[in-house]
Amino acid sequence: MHSELQAQLAFHLTGVWSAGRPEASDALELRPALLAAYRNLSRLRYDFPLVLARNAPHGGAVQSLSGLMDRAIEDAAPRDGEGERIRGHVLRMEQAIRALVAAGGGGSLATLWDTAAGRLESSGEDLLADSLSRARAALKADGEVLDCGKAMPARLFEHAWRTVQESKARRFREDIDRLILRLSDILAAGLALSEEGRSPERLRAEVGAAHREAFDFEAMSRLLAGSLPKGTLPESRRRRIASLVSVLESQRFFPAPGERAGGVEPYAFVFESCAAALRAFRERRPAMIALAQAVAVARLEVENEYVESKHDAFFEEFGENVLGPKGVTLFPDYLVRIGAADMQAAGHAGLMEALGAGLPLKVLAQTDDILDESPVRDGQLAFGARSRQLAAMAIALSEVYVLQSSASNLFQLRERILRGLEYPGPALFSVFSGAGGACGELAPYLVAAAAMESRAFPAFSYDPSAGEDWASRFSLENNPRADLDWPVHAIAYEDDEHQRISEELAFTLVDFVGCDRRYAKHFATIPRAMWNERMIAVPEYLVRETKGPPEKVPCLPLVGRDGTLHRAIVGEKLIREARRCREAWRSLQELAGIHNSHAERLLARERKAWEEQRTAHAAAALGPQPAAEAPAPAAAPGVPAQAEPEEERPRDEPYIETPRCTSCNECTQINDKMFVYDSNKQASIGDPDAGTYRQLVEAAESCQVSIIHPGRPRNPAEPGLDELIKRAEPFL
Amino acid sequence: MTITAPECLLRLYEEHPDLEDYQGGAPRWCAGCGDNAILAAVQRLCRDEALRPEKTAFISGIGCSSRFPHYMKTYGFHGIHGRALPVAEGVRMARPDLHVFVSTGDGDCCSIGAGHWIHAVRYNMNMTVFLHDNHVYGLTKKQASPTSPRGLRTNTTPRGAYLEALNPLTVTLGVQNASFVAQAVDWIPEILYSIVSAAFHHKGFSFVRILQRCPKFLPDLFDPWLHDPQKVLVLTHDNGLQLSPGLAKVHKNRREHDPADLDRAREIASGADPIPVGILYRNPGVPCYEDLRRSGKLRTGAFVRAGLEAELDKFTIWPQGHA
Known part of the structure; x- marks a missing residue:
């Protein structure tokens, strides 16, 4: 074997470069070839930054800046030369806002617009101010602008959670307000018909000051007392209704809009740990049961259906068992935001227990780094294992809504996020922010997108309310090329003869790890002069099965800051990890019905049976003609052709x-x-x-x-x- | 909002009413009057649907049929001539929780109340309307009504009615927003009940014309149809009326008619002999006026008072000028 190849193989297997390391990949600021085009994100139009729209209709709570700008252009720019001018100016404005946000600027869209407009207009360009003011008038929403970063998932989820809770609160408040009004009407009618209601003092108060002297209230009271109706409000019912009104008015779960000062302090429902959320839930449980009971009794009372002899005993025993999990879902959900990396074993167990109990928790478990080393064994790689475990265990609980996604994909999944937040039961959202590794200048958006692209952190959702089976519940649809092991992308470059070369490259786990400086030691960049045909692409290497010592070495195409193509040999540990990642992805594929082994086996069996049958038919067609078919069996006896004749009545009887x-x-x-x-x-x-x-x-x-x-x-x-x-x- | 477990348990305590629970008194209608058949069918409906009497309101105008609310042990409003529908609309707006039924006669609805009728169809408010059509003013002792057939001799038309009768079905089907139109006859109780039930379950203005006998003033008018089932055309459909096997044996003159087909409904409605019986038209997609106008605001005492004050202020003379 050639000594160069020996050295390369030795590095691949051991991570040690026997003949001295040629080049360090991090010194050249290399990144995987497929990411070479994305150096400056602020010049690109993509989903981020997001606008968390205030007071938007349900589906529009989360919008992308580009989408908002496109709609503003559609509304404000006519399809002519003037429209083209407005379009150009608005797109410049979008880029300016994106640059502001990328530089750490924050605030609402309106604030950022003003800042960016000030900068753009200082150039003194004609009609720029006109274009911008027309587009500004056509902007459909305003709200906080968020770039893809460490803080984004938590704020996005809190905003979406508030949107869902506000709509739930509105319904609940309407119901409660209607009940209070109608119960109060019953009390008022009862009072008006009672002796007290017809007393001279009460009558005097009812008439008011203007014409008080014109009436003899004593006489009026005597007259009215003589015509008291029979069915006045019984005292027990009056007390019950008064108590219901008091419970309904003092509830703290759903505050009226603007109700803060003077009124009852509403409960908080956003927590930073599961334990705190559970503690609050347990503390509030008696109030929750009391309110649910009051609502149930009030609904009976306003319909005049409460019968003491039947309902008293039932409501005395009213408790959590009667409230049930569905009753609990009528109350606000508890939003818990936790860092998956900080969670210890006890927290892990507590979370699973809370989710398994069906408590109304919506948990956002955020991971910032999935390339950290295994906590169990030094030097072993176990990328994303903790997050994967979390989501897999939650799915195993069957009744938990689970969504896993990189932060880069959250906008695409906004409908699923809202569905999860509306789901009447616990939900777990496992999100990788991309903001915690050692990826240098690579933006968190790209890191997050690369994690999903490489199957290191695939996106999936499990919605127990979507149907009875896995086909309805489980979805991988937001992953790129979910039918393949690795997504494939086209890349074009120039060779030594200045000829354009186009080829397709798969983006594997190794590409993703190649972005992270901590793993630079697992790559060895090979000078162009030493490239040979034994260096093969990682995906090709991954599918090879070799029994003896390897004859090829896997290598990864990388691109430097100057745009030159490099190749780096990949260490065996990473290859092993890529295989493990592929196996995990294949398991997910099976769950989603892609290349499902059971289905494929069944299909093969059926195909075989069908082919055998076809062969038999063909053979029979060539042989002697079969005997005439047996005569059809006689019609089943005992079935009358017509309905039985009607029973004859005796004509003697009337x-x-x-x-x-x-x-x-x-x-x-x-x-x-x-x-x-x-x-x-x-x-x-x-x-x-x-x-x-x-x-x-x-x-x-x-x-x-x-x-x-x-x-x-x-x-x-x-x-x-x-x-x-x-x-x-x-x-x- | 729903609280599932308690509601399930509370259903255990649901009461099952009897027909007597809805019978408000012995009807004063003549023996043999078709109103009796309509009353029996409606009382059966209330019992079978277990409608709470205090959640049910019967509204009527003036005429024999408009005595209907007196015989129902529910809320009722025996209104003024031709104005049953506006009263019912008011009830519906103020108390959307009530089941609203209207009984009106051919004189009450199609003559003095015709303007209200047309607009009530267009407003499509959720109520069930029975047009008791006996072709004559009975309460005032036999005068011609808009639906009296041409040539009918009455006290006001001693030489016979001069005009062709008005057809309430084609009129209703010609009004924008018509959403449920059906015809029944009082002498086939099973079909009458089925149509009354379908009308009740339709959300919107359910208009049921019921041809009924007046044994006192027009005792023989419907005899040919009464004694010959072939002269009744029964409209059946999977989405419409379905006959029991027993009735199907008697009524062999049947036609499949899809109640969604408005053009065919108009064509069928224009026929008088044989009498078409069944659901002519049903469109559950027409919005109800009360839903379109629902403000979502609770009518609290303060809210109502503020509204009244604002209205009254329009007519107030302010000595020092408007505040």
């Missing part, structure tokens, strides 16, 4: 075709014992001996729908029977 009775009272007015109404107020024969045959015949004659059949006379001694029998003949 009867009525009750379902056709129109309740017209003709027959019942003739004899209401002989003809009676049933529970549907339709006539039937009650007691045939309660009247005469004459009455039966007259009823039959007067019935307009002719449904009374008088039968034969029951009393042979009744006078005039011959004539009656003749008259009854058409109705028999």
